[in-house]
Amino acid sequence: MPMASLNLLPHPLPFSSSSSSCSFSKGFVPCCNIHVVNPKSTLQHMGSLKPTLVVKSSVGVADNISSFTGGATSYSISSLKFKLLSIVSGLNRGLAANEDDLRKAEAAAKELEDAAGLVDLSVDIDKLQGRWKLIYSSAFSSRNLGGSRPGPSTGRLLPISLGQVFQRIDIFNKDFDNIVELQLGTPWPLPPFGAIATLAHKFELIGSSKIKIVYNKTTVKTIGSLSQLPPLEVPRLPDGLRPPSNSGEFEVTYVDSDTRVTRGDRGELRIFVIA
Structure with a gap:
């Protein structure tokens, strides 16, 4: 068959x-x-x-991958970072910023933050280590050295000009120092002189991206023609007389190997680059 x-x-x-x-x-x-x-x-x-x-x-191009992965590529993040740095580069750390400049910087920072996603310093705390140079603060547009907090005016009544501003962060010892260069005018015929004020703090990580700093002391060192003078430590006020701004908090909203963006507890947008 x-x-x-x-x-x-x-x-x-x-x-x-x-x-x-x-x-x-x-x-x-x-x-x-x-x-x-x-x-x-x-x-x-x-x-x-x-x-x-x-x-x-x-x-x-590489950007097309985001339509499949649902996220931004390193190429697009780099482009957004370059855009933000370009916007703030000519604003004299924010002292020369007008309302339009503030809006543009805010919008560019928000784009970068959204594209990069949330920061988790519990696993990336080492990215904070080092000496950082402040290149922009939205609070400096108020024309005083304290930003949105009280501070000396940069106008003619008090002849103080702001130099470079740095943050020195030591993640091992939990040290957080704000370092400010100042140029102080003097009556004629005395020459002007400069000083470096170091505001020492201790810091701790709160949650995944928020930093709390607690003020410790201030040291002032003269530079220029009076550089031979020894550093002066500003006397520390008793606990009962210290201002409520003895401590502060800010959130790190973007950080990589050379750029850091933070949001202060009073809304300041600050941008740093590694020094």
């Missing part, structure tokens, strides 16, 4: 001719366009089959 022959291998499914080749280029990452091919029209004898997914590769 003759036996029926069984062909268990179906005929190959038809593929789009454009799916037969993939092109790659250095510096680009291929992204995928998905085409659905319904085999019913050519394989009627095989009965009802589910549509087959055919993946076609095409060349696209």
Whole structure:
């Protein structure tokens, strides 16, 4: 009795001719366009089959990956960081900022923060280590050296000009020093002289991205023509007489190996670069 022959291998499914080749280029990452091919029209004898997914590769820039991963790429984050630094670079640390400058800096910082996502210093605390240079503070637009807090005016009544501002952070000893360079005017014929004020704090991490600092002491060291004078430690006020701003908090909203963005407890936007 003759036996029926069984062909268990179906005929190959038809593929789009454009799916037969993939092109790659250095510096680009291929992204995928998905085409659905319904085999019913050519394989009627095989009965009802589910549509087959055919993946076609095409060349696209790195930003296209975000449509598949749901997040920003390192390329787009770098572009947003460059945009923010470009906006604030000519504002004299914020002292020359007007309302329009403040809005542009705020919008650019928000774009970078949203693209990079939340900061987790519980695993990246080492990124805080080092000496950081302040390149922008939104609070300096108030034209005083205390920002949104009380501070000496930078106007003509008090001849003080603000130099560079740094933060020195030691994650091992929990030291957090704000270092301010000042140029002080003197009556003629005395030459002007400069000073460096170091406001020493201790810090602790609160949650994943918030830093609390507690004031310890202030040391002033003259520079320039009076640099031979020894450092002067400003006497510490008794606990009952200390102002409520003895401590403060701020949130680190973006940080990498060379740039840091923070939001102060009074709304200050501050931008630092590694020094």
